[in-house]
Amino acid sequence: MHTTPASSLSIADVREAAERIAGRVNHTPVIRSPVLDALAGCELWLKAENLQRVGAFKARGAMHAVSRLEPEQRARGLITYSSGNHAQAVALAAREFGVSAHIAMPVDAPPIKQAGVRRLGAAITFAGTTSEHRRAAALELQRETGGVIIEPFDHPHIIAGQGTATLELLAEVAARTGGESLDAVVVPVGGGGLIAGASLVCEHHQLPVFSVEPTTCDAMARSLAAGERVAVEPGPTLGDGLKPTRVGALNFEVARRAVRGSERVDDEQLARNLVRLLVHAKILVEPSGAAGLAGALQLLRRLDAGAAHQDIFSSLERGRPKRVGVLLSGGNVSPTLVAELVARYGEEV
């Protein structure tokens, strides 16, 4: 267990993580689409973490956390629990550092994510369907093997690693606009690793962050509203990467410093925006990976309708953000589901 207080974490930790993982993870592209900009009524800067190694931003945090272990710790083997993308990320980091990995995954993990883990040479133990189930299985594995658990989100090294995606996004926006910044960043939330990392970067730049969760699993939104961490009973959602029972303790403490609003999106929004990104931006995201775009479009609609967030953007021209950053978190999705969704929404997005 870590004992780092949230208050000691800052953008400096993210910058240090970026130096450590450089060359071990992809510097992913930031994609623009005129059609999606027109739909949003502003510039969308899409950070394509679906093009990250293992197809998700999780490679950043895992690679960073594993790089921080002492060699003798690492040699005992890595253990983790994950619905899929963090599993692949730890398997990749284990292979990079030449050690073994053992992963507790839910019984309903998408086959494409299971196959990814196996291809990277890691062992899988199946355990229930919730993050609590698989965490218990990971602790059991640790007792058996003496290996090190690489936390999926609630750890300072994971948070700093995931923050490098937002660090790169802001640097690229500045480079391509001659020094301009974003007006907001929209981030999907599962356990809160990505948004906590984004928050470390964005609080430094005084940039508002918005969280996006499935309507059926809105632990961050409820926790922010309550002012303390709240557990939820996750309901069914296409966003299989966004289903933890609650967000991490450290994640919540860091995120609340920068998050200014929460969006909840349903399966139809995830599906339509997956197809929009495919047709207009030419990239494949998983349903969780489309949550950022779905949330950004909903935020802008609600803003225009006077239904939310007016105060946050009141200093901007037209009271509306001009440049919105969106984190597209991953791209590991079953081809069968892609075929279904494109057949259903492809000609109308």
Next chain:
Amino acid sequence: MHTTPASSLSIADVREAAERIAGRVNHTPVIRSPVLDALAGCELWLKAENLQRVGAFKARGAMHAVSRLEPEQRARGLITYSSGNHAQAVALAAREFGVSAHIAMPVDAPPIKQAGVRRLGAAITFAGTTSEHRRAAALELQRETGGVIIEPFDHPHIIAGQGTATLELLAEVAARTGGESLDAVVVPVGGGGLIAGASLVCEHHQLPVFSVEPTTCDAMARSLAAGERVAVEPGPTLGDGLKPTRVGALNFEVARRAVRGSERVDDEQLARNLVRLLVHAKILVEPSGAAGLAGALQLLRRLDAGAAHQDIFSSLERGRPKRVGVLLSGGNVSPTLVAELVARYGEEV
């Protein structure tokens, strides 16, 4: 008409084009996929021109050619003829330079490409199904309006512009490998703009280039075999961007200096490799855009089977290229077709 002799064109023209179009076109990412590398048995470096503006490399050549016109020429309006992607590229360049554009397109141009042209504010005239039909229509438009024809491929400015994709690819390979180079570059061929541009860059680096065409429209392969340009009667193919009756005169003269072999691929290969790029590299290409990967995999299979190209790679370890560059030319494809192909091949690629 241009009168530039092929012998006067070199990598210097491509470098100059790159400077002129910087900031007006995307510096597209080079994507790697461990699964596709395993399939190829070597490193594939995929230049993702599907992520280029208008969804295809054509933006490079058109933007370069239009930037080279005198302002008073441009003001008379731009005219071109194209099956789709060059049409959108000229429409984009016209908008960037604030002039009008009028495009002759085939009656069977994919709706997504027609919609792209209209969205950019250009006018369309439909004309037959072959490049000859639409060229005649463009000449008629020129007589009527006095506008300037922006050739789709057979022009030194177009060739130099398209060459910038390969220039960027080689620079990125060098940067990411600490100065290493590719062993071969594989390029789809329609009229030959992309491969002529690639050839200017590759002949400078003494890198072999391989052409890929549909089996039903193999004008470059036949021309190279004959030692002179040969016209073909294009048959049906999913690769709607690869159907000219013959390659350009200048394109042929430039390409023959660097092209060392030709691959012909059928619709099933285009379809499977479109789906492979979607599932494993997380990007959407059009069938023509998958031709490079289909050709690269076939080249490597034929090489291993002792069926072709042995002499070209005889100096390399195992007589086989270690790093192959592949140009993914575009991503403008009907969502209905994508849904069909992913449903058919998604779970087995």
